[in-house]
Amino acid sequence: MDRTELESFMDNLYEIGCVKFGEFYLSTGLKTPVYFDLRLIVSHPKVLQQAGKLIKQIIEQNNINFDIICGVPYGAFAVATSLSIQTDKPMVFKRKEIKDYGCKKMVEGVYKSGDSCLLIEDVVVYGTSILETSEALKMYDLNVKEAITILDREQGGSQNIKDNNINFLSVIKASDLLKHLVSRKRIAQEKMDEIMDFLNSHSFQASKIIIS
Numbered sequence: 001m002d003r004t005e006l007e008s009f010m011d012n013l014y015e016i017g018c019v020k021f022g023e024f025y026l027s028t029g030l031k032t033p034v035y036f037d038l039r040l041i042v043s044h045p046k047v048l049q050q051a052g053k054l055i056k057q058i059i060e061q062n063n064i065n066f067d068i069i070c071g072v073p074y075g076a077f078a079v080a081t082s083l084s085i086q087t088d089k090p091m092v093f094k095r096k097e098i099k100d101y102g103c104k105k106m107v108e109g110v111y112k113s114g115d116s117c118l119l120i121e122d123v124v125v126y127g128t129s130i131l132e133t134s135e136a137l138k139m140y141d142l143n144v145k146e147a148i149t150i151l152d153r154e155q156g157g158s159q160n161i162k163d164n165n166i167n168f169l170s171v172i173k174a175s176d177l178l179k180h181l182v183s184r185k186r187i188a189q190e191k192m193d194e195i196m197d198f199l200n201s202h203s204f205q206a207s208k209i210i211i212s
Helices: 001-013 038-044 045-061 079-086 127-140 157-163 174-183 189-201
Strands: 017-026 031-036 068-071 091-094 115-125 143-152 167-173
Touching: 001 068, 001 174, 031 189, 038 045, 038 068, 038 079, 038 115, 038 167, 045 079, 045 143, 045 167, 068 079, 068 143, 079 091, 079 115, 091 127, 115 127, 115 157, 115 167, 127 143, 127 157, 143 157, 143 174, 167 174, 174 189
Parallel strands: 068 091, 068 115, 115 143, 143 167
Antiparallel strands: 017 031
């Protein structure tokens, strides 16, 4: 990836308030001293465009081939849209539940049986949302072999996703962002060490859990 672009992106994440310190609860129920609120990107078009650009670079550097894009609901929808526009690849989206009206589909958009779908996520903790979305897409005969997240919290999600036969890549890891903030004197080294100790001690423990 373009290092200058990446550093600018990390600066922007901090500037727009995506990195929060305090006490927060994740969707997993875990209480955490740091929260990466990347949903705020939707309100900042230039940062949203940067996210799509950096993911596109990952795709090109790793020769990832795919037919369609799907953002994990709902935090990654905007980033997936940005990527779709920049790559000129069609996008679909997965509902959280099937509606009892209209076409009554879980997966909306134009796709065909056997299409290869690239999953996009904003933040990965244990990887559960990616795996759940993948299973829903498989019900519509879509193939999911690749997933890219903007930020990996480094709590075991990467290995959990790979153990479920999905190649997983990230734009940045939590340690990358925290190291950058230390270098920019946004946070102290002690704060970074404290957070990384927490993340390392609250990682996904199962050696292999496969959703079937």
